[in-house]
Amino acid sequence: MSMLPAGKVLAFAAQGERRCLGVRRGGSWIVCPYGAVLDGASAKDQCARCAQLDRSRSVAADTMADDPRPYGVYLAYFGPGLLKVGITAVERGPARLVEQGAVAYAWLGRGPLMAARRAEALLGSALGIPDRFAKAAKRAARGELPPVADRGAELAQLHASAQKLPGWPETLQPVEFACADHTELFGLDRIPGEVAELGGMTSGAEIVGEVLTGVGADVYLRLAGSGDGDSDGEGVAGALGAAGAGGVGRAGGVVAVMDARLLSGWVLGAAVGRVTTVPVRGVVTGRGKRAGTGEGDEKEKGWQEGLF
Numbered sequence: 001m002s003m004l005p006a007g008k009v010l011a012f013a014a015q016g017e018r019r020c021l022g023v024r025r026g027g028s029w030i031v032c033p034y035g036a037v038l039d040g041a042s043a044k045d046q047c048a049r050c051a052q053l054d055r056s057r058s059v060a061a062d063t064m065a066d067d068p069r070p071y072g073v074y075l076a077y078f079g080p081g082l083l084k085v086g087i088t089a090v091e092r093g094p095a096r097l098v099e100q101g102a103v104a105y106a107w108l109g110r111g112p113l114m115a116a117r118r119a120e121a122l123l124g125s126a127l128g129i130p131d132r133f134a135k136a137a138k139r140a141a142r143g144e145l146p147p148v149a150d151r152g153a154e155l156a157q158l159h160a161s162a163q164k165l166p167g168w169p170e171t172l173q174p175v176e177f178a179c180a181d182h183t184e185l186f187g188l189d190r191i192p193g194e195v196a197e198l199g200g201m202t203s204g205a206e207i208v209g210e211v212l213t214g215v216g217a218d219v220y221l222r223l224a225g226s227g228d229g230d231s232d233g234e235g236v237a238g239a240l241g242a243a244g245a246g247g248v249g250r251a252g253g254v255v256a257v258m259d260a261r262l263l264s265g266w267v268l269g270a271a272v273g274r275v276t277t278v279p280v281r282g283v284v285t286g287r288g289k290r291a292g293t294g295e296g297d298e299k300e301k302g303w304q305e306g307l308f
Helices: 048-055 095-099 113-127 135-144 148-163 235-246
Strands: 009-015 023-025 028-030 071-079 082-089 104-111 195-198 206-215 218-223 254-259 267-270 280-285
Touching (some): 023 048, 071 095, 071 135, 135 195
Parallel strands (some): 195 254
Antiparallel strands (some): 071 104
């Protein structure tokens, strides 16, 4: 987020083909040996074979049960009724919570990996707490968040219920309740109640807009133009000229959210036409439903970001 401060103007274009990023090993990326081309609309930045290799030694895929590192069990809040349980390596601190865009969170316990896993499963079976939410649900909730105190109270209630459950792993040390809120970190007050969505990139597609804020992988932009043109006919060139050093012009600007993961694998160059040509999907309202469609983000079902 430090690289995309509020007010920064972005103007870039996708070039060539979107390629698989390969596999991360030993703290560095190994180039995909297949040179695989990826779908521009998918959040996945690996081909199926590289992803399979990654998951062959993965805590998330339960293929690394011998990991000796201590793990923390957390409760993450994304909106009213949207609370999940998860685990992350203690050494990572709150990084995982920031990556997934948790509005607020609280640590529940710390201990060995398998004890953390058992606690996660216990909350799922006994209290019905999920371990994931679709991207659309999390985005929609950001436009209707209750006061910070109410978020903390909902987390505190679940935290207390969780630690009272029978069957709590003996090797998992309970952590006293303390709520951490990301309102300021994410700039949540800069997100309007209605936000459009940017679709996937294609070769030559351009995005031009002013950064409002970033939440996890989501970047909120005030667009200066879109594929079907501005309603006032000014276009991005005129908007940029009117804004001067202050950023993209505000008149007629649509606020849209971009999943930055969709940029992975592309070579990005400077925008030429200075007009947003990536598809802009309908405004998101309510619980992940797009205005005029009544549909949620079905493509997100079954897909989850990396866990650790």
